[in-house]
Amino acid sequence: GAVVSQHPSRVICKSGTSVKIECRSLDFQATTMFWYRQFPKQSLMLMATSNEGSKATYEQGVEKDKFLINHASLTLSTLTVTSAHPEDSSFYICSATGNTGELFFGEGSRLTVL
Amino acid sequence: AQSVTQPDIHITVSEGASLELRCNYSYGATPYLFWYVQSPGQGLQLLLKYFSGDTLVQGIKGFEAEFKRSQSSFNLRKPSVHWSDAAEYFCAVGARGGKLIFGQGTELSVKP
Numbered sequence: 001g002a003v004v005s006q007h008p009s010r011v012i013c014k015s016g017t018s019v020k021i022e023c024r025s026l027d028f029q030a031t032t033m034f035w036y037r038q039f040p041k042q043s044l045m046l047m048a049t050s051n052e053g054s055k056a057t058y059e060q061g062v063e064k065d066k067f068l069i070n071h072a073s074l075t076l077s078t079l080t081v082t083s084a085h086p087e088d089s090s091f092y093i094c095s096a097t098g099n100t101g102e103l104f105f106g107e108g109s110r111l112t113v114l
Numbered sequence: 115a116q117s118v119t120q121p122d123i124h125i126t127v128s129e130g131a132s133l134e135l136r137c138n139y140s141y142g143a144t145p146y147l148f149w150y151v152q153s154p155g156q157g158l159q160l161l162l163k164y165f166s167g168d169t170l171v172q173g174i175k176g177f178e179a180e181f182k183r184s185q186s187s188f189n190l191r192k193p194s195v196h197w198s199d200a201a202e203y204f205c206a207v208g209a210r211g212g213k214l215i216f217g218q219g220t221e222l223s224v225k226p
Contacts, residue, residue: 006157034213043204043216044158093157101211105150107157 003027004096006106013084014114021079021109023094029074030096035067038091038108050077084113116141118207120217127195128225135190135220137205147188148206148214149179158204164188165210175199200224 003026013019023033032051036044048064050056050071058064066088068080077096081088093108119138127133139145146165150158162173169181179190188205202221208214 032211043218044214046213046215049213091155095214097211103211103214105158105160110155 004030004094004104004106006092006094006109008109009107010110010112012112012114015085016083018080018082019084019111021081021092021094021111023077023079023096023106025075025096025098025104028096028098028100030077030098031074032097033071033077034095035069035077035079036093036095038093040091044093047079081111084111086113089113116207116215118205118215118217120203120205120220122220123218124221124223126223126225129197130194133190133192133195133199133222135203135205135222137188137190137217138186139188139205139207140186141207141215143209145207146210147179147181148208149173149177149188149190150204150206152202152204152219154202161190161203195222195224197224197226 005024007022035047037047038044046059047062048056048058048069050069052071052074056069071077089112091108091110094106097103117140121136148163149161152158161177162171164171164181171179177192181188202219204219205217206214
């Protein structure tokens, strides 16, 4: 089946720094990618939807200047957490869909902000 | 409003016993329904999905789910649970290829 890869799987950074997480579709063209956030022992909450070549659509309550999403190509979307703080520590998961309409999830990226 | 409710936060079953995880949804359009499993610190694995057709859906690892439109439910079942099934289970609803709304999750523990 189709594969969506996230990198890095784990990242630790200092408070105030920025962190970039990549989401790649390895064997299909992802016209749309979704970014979710999951706090420990909680469900996944959609942060934003990104379509290739256009600005991301953020869910209510998600700071777009804090969580920068770029979907510059049909195989890559990036989430940059700017000026990260400990409360940004979370598990971030992307999903991608292409022309078939099937949805595939990445393995997730765990961010820890010290 | 669109939502998914998993009434059971935590369920414990004995190995070999049957399992049913409940899921109720509220969705304005024709729902696409999914069940995912997540092991600690891992991503999501799709167990099964329902788009249309036969309302009893077979998935991987011996799981099945039944779509009941009248009850707005999509319960997950397994006739005999294995210790390796211990994990977090999420029900989700959405449009095909679109964003998903997830339930709160049900944590499954398996007793030997």
